[in-house]
Amino acid sequence: MATASPAVDSIDSSDVCIPEASFGFRTDFKEAYDLKEQIGRGAWSTVFRGVEKADGHEWAIKIMRKVHLEDGCQLAPAFMQRTDREIQVHKALRKSLNVARLHDVFEDRDNVYLVTELCRGGLLWQRVSAEAYSERDAARLIKQVLQIVAQCHKQNIIIRDLKPENLLFLNDDKDAPLKAIDFGIAQRCEPDQILEERCGSPVYVAPEILQKSYSLPADEWSAGMIAYMLLTARLPWVDNAHVSVSHLYDGVTEGAQPFTRRDAFKALMFSELDFERPPWDIISADGRDLVSSLLQKDPAKRITAKAALKHRWFSEAASSQPFEGSLVQRLQQYGQYGRMKQASLRKLVAEIAHEDEEVQHLVQAHNKLMRQKRGQLPSYKDVLSTLHDFGFDLTEREGLQLIEQLDLDKSGSIDLHEWLAALMNWSKIQRRPEWSRWVASAFESMDEDESGDVGPSEMSRLLQIDLSLSGPGELDAAMRECDANQDGKLCLQDFEELLSLTDSEEDLLLFNDRKRDSIDQA
Numbered sequence: 146m147a148t149a150s151p152a153v154d155s156i157d158s159s160d161v162c163i164p165e166a167s168f169g170f171r172t173d174f175k176e177a178y179d180l181k182e183q184i185g186r187g188a189w190s191t192v193f194r195g196v197e198k199a200d201g202h203e204w205a206i207k208i209m210r211k212v213h214l215e216d217g218c219q220l221a222p223a224f225m226q227r228t229d230r231e232i233q234v235h236k237a238l239r240k241s242l243n244v245a246r247l248h249d250v251f252e253d254r255d256n257v258y259l260v261t262e263l264c265r266g267g268l269l270w271q272r273v274s275a276e277a278y279s280e281r282d283a284a285r286l287i288k289q290v291l292q293i294v295a296q297c298h299k300q301n302i303i304i305r306d307l308k309p310e311n312l313l314f315l316n317d318d319k320d321a322p323l324k325a326i327d328f329g330i331a332q333r334c335e336p337d338q339i340l341e342e343r344c345g346s347p348v349y350v351a352p353e354i355l356q357k358s359y360s361l362p363a364d365e366w367s368a369g370m371i372a373y374m375l376l377t378a379r380l381p382w383v384d385n386a387h388v389s390v391s392h393l394y395d396g397v398t399e400g401a402q403p404f405t406r407r408d409a410f411k412a413l414m415f416s417e418l419d420f421e422r423p424p425w426d427i428i429s430a431d432g433r434d435l436v437s438s439l440l441q442k443d444p445a446k447r448i449t450a451k452a453a454l455k456h457r458w459f460s461e462a463a464s465s466q467p468f469e470g471s472l473v474q475r476l477q478q479y480g481q482y483g484r485m486k487q488a489s490l491r492k493l494v495a496e497i498a499h500e501d502e503e504v505q506h507l508v509q510a511h512n513k514l515m516r517q518k519r520g521q522l523p524s525y526k527d528v529l530s531t532l533h534d535f536g537f538d539l540t541e542r543e544g545l546q547l548i549e550q551l552d553l554d555k556s557g558s559i560d561l562h563e564w565l566a567a568l569m570n571w572s573k574i575q576r577r578p579e580w581s582r583w584v585a586s587a588f589e590s591m592d593e594d595e596s597g598d599v600g601p602s603e604m605s606r607l608l609q610i611d612l613s614l615s616g617p618g619e620l621d622a623a624m625r626e627c628d629a630n631q632d633g634k635l636c637l638q639d640f641e642e643l644l645s646l647t648d649s650e651e652d653l654l655l656f657n658d659r660k661r662d663s664i665d666q667a
């Protein structure tokens with residue numbers, strides 16, 4: 146049985162067997178950050194504002210008290226699992242602008258410290274109850290919630306706890322982006338996998354979770370509940386349509402009964418959803434259609450988040466973007482690829498760049514950046530100011546989060562091949578008849594000793610990993626990405642598989658475009 150954290154305090158630190166680093170994270174948190182005031186609290190953690198000593202940047206520091214087994218030495222498996230899951234999901238979504246980015250992780254004997262992007266704009270709900278929201282405003286927010294779901298599902302991750310309390314605004318701007326926090330009960334789930342563990346939060350939990358037989362669509366239900374409540378500011382069930390969001394969140398108004406967990410479960414199982422009463426009379430048919438498709442009781446008939454993002458209600462944003470309009474989406478999509486895939490795409494670019502006419506507009510854009518720099522390669526900040534000039538609404542940190550990944554050789558600037566690897570329309574290029582030839586020729590150029598395989602030293606050169614500095618860990622992690630038969634070498638077939646990209650142009654809709662004039666930033 147696991148004991149709660151106070152038991153840890155009672156252990157005499159002179160004779161304990163508690164290691165400082167049970168996970169292997171860095172242990173010098175106090176040297177690297179100053180803790181400031183508390184900004185939040187959850188069931189598992191306390192969250193503070195923190196300042197990184199090296200550059201003064203502010204972050205949210207989520208401190209999770211370690212839970213040990215009764216022997217006081219080993220960590221409770223549930224704690225390890227929760228921590229591990231939260232970090233894995235952050236890693237999977239690492240460049241997404243829809244998530245409060247995980248910057249660093251530390252631990253000591255008592256705590257794990259997650260350093261994440263600081264969201265200063267408050268909870269989704271606080272703002273929604275305080276301000277009048279038009280249908281269009283609601284659509285802008287719902288689209289971002291669906292993007293979070295679609296990005297997770299693309300990576301076979303089920304969130305299981307999608308709720309307004311886990312959605313924060315980045316800043317106080319009227320059109321501030323929403324960021325998801327807290328993936329503590331998310332887990333891997335293959336599309337045909339059925340999960341049984343009951344979890345989630347009353348009001349937002351899907352009916353099939355209560356029946357202990359669910360899969361990825363449970364998240365779409367929760368997104369549907371958030372969408373319904375954003376549009377109507379009340380509960381969706383016929384029997385509880387009088388319960389407003391402020392009643393639910395700010396407590397009981399005079400004379401009214403509290404809405405309990407039990408009430409929520411009863412309504413979910415037995416009550417009908419209401420799409421008749423106001424304000425449904427003034428909400429568009431498209432809005433109603435989307436919300437009712439998300440709140441479809443049968444998960445097999447429920448619309449997926451990916452399909453929902455193409456719904457007519459978002460049609461303005463769903464129309465195909467000119468290339469420049471999709472740059473920020475492309476950078477986030479590229480950020481989903483592992484380091485090995487990114488480095489391999491860069492290698493492939495060398496084969497294609499001089500042959501393919503369609504990449505010429507990208508080459509020209511890079512040339513323009515070079516001209517502005519009087520022939521020098523553009524720095525991260527130059528690329529960021531180009532994105533700003535194109536009208537993208539990104540903070541400096543968000544921009545750098547996307548741009549630094551392009552710099553595969555860590556030179557501090559972005560060369561043409563790094564630029565092209567991230568921004569080319571790979572799904573289109575992959576359909577070209579020359580594709581296999583290009584891939585084979587890129588592989589040949591990596592196989593420097595012509596052995597037919599790419600071994601560890603060739604791989605470390607490709608990835609610009611200095612083995613004498615990093616040790617084998619970094620290389621092993623990259624190998625795991627592509628070496629299907631685990632023989633420590635990359636063969637042509639591994640390389641072909643690594644480069645077979647399943648993203649289509651439509652998949653760009655999964656990411657926030659950050660264009661000021663689109664529905665994302667309307």
Ligand SMILES: Nc1ncnc2c1ncn2[C@@H]1O[C@H](COP(=O)(O)OP(=O)(O)OP(=O)(O)O)[C@@H](O)[C@H]1O
Pocket residue numbers: 184185186187188189190191192205207245261262263264265310311313326327329
């Ligand atoms: N990145 C952030 N920026 C600003 N505030 C944050 C951030 N992350 C968390 N918080 C604040 O801390 C609170 C608790 O965070 P979080 O939900 O991650 O903790 P938890 O212990 O996992 O909670 P839960 O009870 O939902 O499991 C949030 O509701 C929010 O108010």
